[in-house]
Amino acid sequence: MTTAAPDGRRERKKLATRAALRQAALRLALRDGVENVTAERIADEADIARRTFFNYFSSKEEAVLATAALGAEAVVARFRARPAAESVLTALREAVLEVMDRDDVAGHEHVAVLRLIRRAPSLLPQQLSVLAAQERALAAAITERLDGPDDAYVRLCATTAFAALRVVLDRWLERADDAAPPIDVLRAEVTDAFTTLAGGLDR
Structure with missing residues (x-):
């Protein structure tokens, strides 16, 4: 039988995921230009599932x-x-x-x-x-x-x-x-x- 992760741990994981996406978006935008960045590329750069991106940001611009x-x-x-x-x-x-x-x-x-x-x-x-x-x-x-x-x-x-x-x-x-x-x-x-x-x- 498994138990749910404590709220504190879950919240820390969410914050870490958001930070990883934010930092990945900035790295890509600085390196390749905003126009060449996509939500999919940001998720890949952060090593996070692509479908997860929109749980945290509504657009690449918001992430950047x-x-x-x-x-x-x-x-x-x-x-x-x-x-x-x-x-x-x-x-x-x-x-x-x-x-x-x-x-x-x-x-x-x-x-x-x-x-x-x-x-x-x-x-x-x-x-x-x-x-x-x-x-x-x-x-x-x-x-x-x-x-x-x-x-x-x-x-x-x-x-x-x-x-x-x-x-x-x-x-x-x-x-x-x-x-x-x-x-x-x-x-x-x-x-x-x-x-x-x-x-x-x-x-």
């Missing part, structure tokens, strides 16, 4: 951009963990800097995805979908922090924060060649961007 989604999710998670005494924009700035300070595989993969997005217009619709989902998640976190209604202020904070990050990251990558520009440059520009938001945009 899953790393970018993880980066945004990490910012929201760190924002939730910031001290309650911090203002919304201060907590957001510090959350972003915490995530950027990671010097690990996930961090390098995120930079690779950002580069890929710049040269693959076909990823734009999925990128917008990812951004919309993460803005909603951040708005929910801001609402919880303020213990108030989900009003225009909350939506504006969430939308402008991610917009500021997109602008800063895009400018940062414009200066790069094959290697990422110095992280201290990015940190300084993130700080400047959030200082500008806190001060107001009207000049």
Whole structure:
């Protein structure tokens, strides 16, 4: 008689499978170009049954951009963990800097995805979908922090924060060649961007 695997083990297996597909999709897209990637090739690259792919991702574009989604999710998670005494924009700035300070595989993969997005217009619709989902998640976190209604202020904070990050990251990558520009440059520009938001945009 066999017993079902514990929920924790099953969940870890699902996360591992998703990560394998995400990493395979990114490897193939970087190596061969997004237009030459298929769901079947991603599954084969990850050594996972082809029919399994669509249990985790709805398209190859979603799989390729899953790393970018993880980066945004990490910012929201760190924002939730910031001290309650911090203002919304201060907590957001510090959350972003915490995530950027990671010097690990996930961090390098995120930079690779950002580069890929710049040269693959076909990823734009999925990128917008990812951004919309993460803005909603951040708005929910801001609402919880303020213990108030989900009003225009909350939506504006969430939308402008991610917009500021997109602008800063895009400018940062414009200066790069094959290697990422110095992280201290990015940190300084993130700080400047959030200082500008806190001060107001009207000049």
